[in-house]
Amino acid sequence: MISLKGKVALVTGAASGLGAASALLLAKHGAQVVHADLKPRPEEGWHAIDVASEAAWQEFVSHIVAKFGRLDILVNAAGISLEGDTVLECTAETWQRTMAVNLDGTFLGCKHAIPALSAGGGGAIVNFGSVLSQVGDGNAAAYVASKGGVRLLTRSIALHCAKARNNVRCNLVCPGYIVTPMVEEWLKGLPAGARGDLEARHPMKRLGRPEEVAELVLYLVSDEATAVTGGEFNADGGFTAW
Ligand SMILES: NC(=O)c1ccc[n+]([C@@H]2O[C@H](COP(=O)([O-])OP(=O)(O)OC[C@H]3O[C@@H](n4cnc5c(N)ncnc54)[C@H](O)[C@@H]3O)[C@@H](O)[C@H]2O)c1
Numbered sequence: 001m002i003s004l005k006g007k008v009a010l011v012t013g014a015a016s017g018l019g020a021a022s023a024l025l026l027a028k029h030g031a032q033v034v035h036a037d038l039k040p041r042p043e044e045g046w047h048a049i050d051v052a053s054e055a056a057w058q059e060f061v062s063h064i065v066a067k068f069g070r071l072d073i074l075v076n077a078a079g080i081s082l083e084g085d086t087v088l089e090c091t092a093e094t095w096q097r098t099m100a101v102n103l104d105g106t107f108l109g110c111k112h113a114i115p116a117l118s119a120g121g122g123g124a125i126v127n128f129g130s131v132l133s134q135v136g137d138g139n140a141a142a143y144v145a146s147k148g149g150v151r152l153l154t155r156s157i158a159l160h161c162a163k164a165r166n167n168v169r170c171n172l173v174c175p176g177y178i179v180t181p182m183v184e185e186w187l188k189g190l191p192a193g194a195r196g197d198l199e200a201r202h203p204m205k206r207l208g209r210p211e212e213v214a215e216l217v218l219y220l221v222s223d224e225a226t227a228v229t230g231g232e233f234n235a236d237g238g239f240t241a242w
Contacts (some may be wrong), residue, residue, distance in 0.1 A: 003222075004026055004030045011034070011075040012022075012105070013036075025214040026075075034068075036051075040093070051086035052100035052108075057109060072117065072120060074110070076126070079101060079128055080101045083138040085098070085140045086138060102143070106127050106128075110125055110157050110170065114161065115185075122169075126217050129154070129173065130174055130175060131239045133218060151232065158230030161229070162230070170229060171225075171232070173217060174233065176212055176236030177202065195207075203239070204237035208237055
């Protein structure tokens, strides 16, 4: 059984969906988890942060190191998918906010966490791409562009860290369509039958569950994966295999 005992993990987007499932599983395996999301929560260990803000990241990472003495794991799961995202519909605001959260947010998290991870002797980062890091989608111009960016950002960070020999690993998780509030909300706006069509686009003929993606995150941040960096791992029911 994987143990994360003694490790401090920061998970963004932890209030919902894949971030929430990842945070829960990491905690179950012994990590001390700091939950970060836009929405403040009164519980101990919850922090409100807009991942698009560099000042917020700087303050947040300093706070974690001061409070817990270390940071071992960063999971960048915060992300958005906005309505009206075909190339013709996509407004400048939609484009910029999508990039700010999905791509800038991931970059800023890595940039400010790496020194803290490195100071503790090394650590692991998991970034959230998507099957839409690998294939296009006519209905999601900004989203796909942001997730494609996260894919090569992840490789670049892994290469930088390997060269710096700081023992920090960085990998990409690419989910297919998973039953989370993000996908449920999107399906609500589509005609009846859209869910079945979406299921049929996955060779396994079903949508994924958040816990299935969290298991992959758990492996990648664990000491079972010490040689794994710069990799891209699909949890997509075969979506990208055909
Ligand atoms: N659900 C899927 O099918 C799917 C597929 C591929 C990739 N993804 C990616 O996985 C990640 C999680 O998606 P999900 O389906 O769990 O979505 P979700 O909407 O259920 O959860 C996303 C969380 O991120 C938070 N968030 C949004 N903007 C933020 C910001 N600026 N700062 C801090 N927190 C912010 C939200 O408040 C929310 O709690 C995203 O990066 C998404 O793009 C999801």
